[in-house]
Amino acid sequence: MTGRSARAVLPPSLRGWLGPVAALAALVVVVLGVRYADDSKPGAVDARIEAAVYGVRPPWRQVALATDFLGEPGGAAMLVVATVTGCLLLRRPRAAVLVVAGAAMVVGTATLLKSLVGRTIHDGNLSYPSGHTAFATALALAVALPATGRLGLGRTAGTSLVLAAALVAGAAMGWAQVALGAHYPTDVLGGWCTALAVIPATAWLVDRVADRLIDRTADAGQAERR
Template structure:
């Protein structure tokens, strides 16, 4: 098993290390800045005040769509998605990516879980909201899928970066919209969750590769 991990393709392709490191640094800066801006806040301000009235409280059939997305971020739904993606990675002999699927999601969820009580932003008076764990999880899974596809397709740096960021944006926007539409988060909570995943997953992938290379 040790040999399989050591010789497996990298979780973070070499061509993506530098651009995703810069993306992670920028995402971390935005995550921290939004956390400071909304520190112990519970009201609507700025972009949230402008966007929330037009998004919050969607009616059927869009509400049903939002609930489907939301289920993917719940414990049962997320466990199913992580297990399926890890299994696919294992079946296509991407052992490190299978490990990243689990550890990347764990790291991302850990970041959002730790930040919520620190930032102390609330919605509906009592629920900690910043950053959005659902949005972070969806974005994290999208990044892992994109890393797997970029490696399998053998794309160059530019198209691979577009693929990773493109899938991350699609997943982040979809889940972020669902969480705001269901009244669970402010729009900037979703942005924070998106940034948490962009910061945590590449760092975890780099760590997985470093440990695997030293086995």
């Protein structure tokens, strides 16, 4: 493993797999967005899932509320600061940049999509895709990707770890959103896929910019020694 690949937040072993995954996720986001554009009612699948999940009682309601808080601005900021601090303590500055840039890109994309799609819930609140679910999934991906490289996992094990982290985080936040009636289940799926589409591209961009900065610094150092 070269020094450059060891520093990468998008491990080379995963690039061939995550590209198609990101493309498929983007396609799902678009298809669902077109399907539910300017809608204000749950679809058939939404209604079935909501019937089983919506209206949880204590103590599960408290769990749902606590999970939901982690997607609110205050809770999200706490998670980002804690994660960035951990990355810096482990001397993984690229991972810290990915956490901040990834969260910002995903939340920004979800916010833009909400305005474009125009799906609403509860008195006209824009709902598609779920920003809470997108954020939670994005944070899990931003941690799992560099962790895969640091652990030296191969393509199969690394991809499994990354997708499992995304699934657990997205499912937990998605459950809370549906249980509290904040989003339709398809909003949750859209948010999950938004993160899957955006984070790999953001990680690739972080690596590319960082590598160029390293190359420029090295070239400048060589020029000074001549």
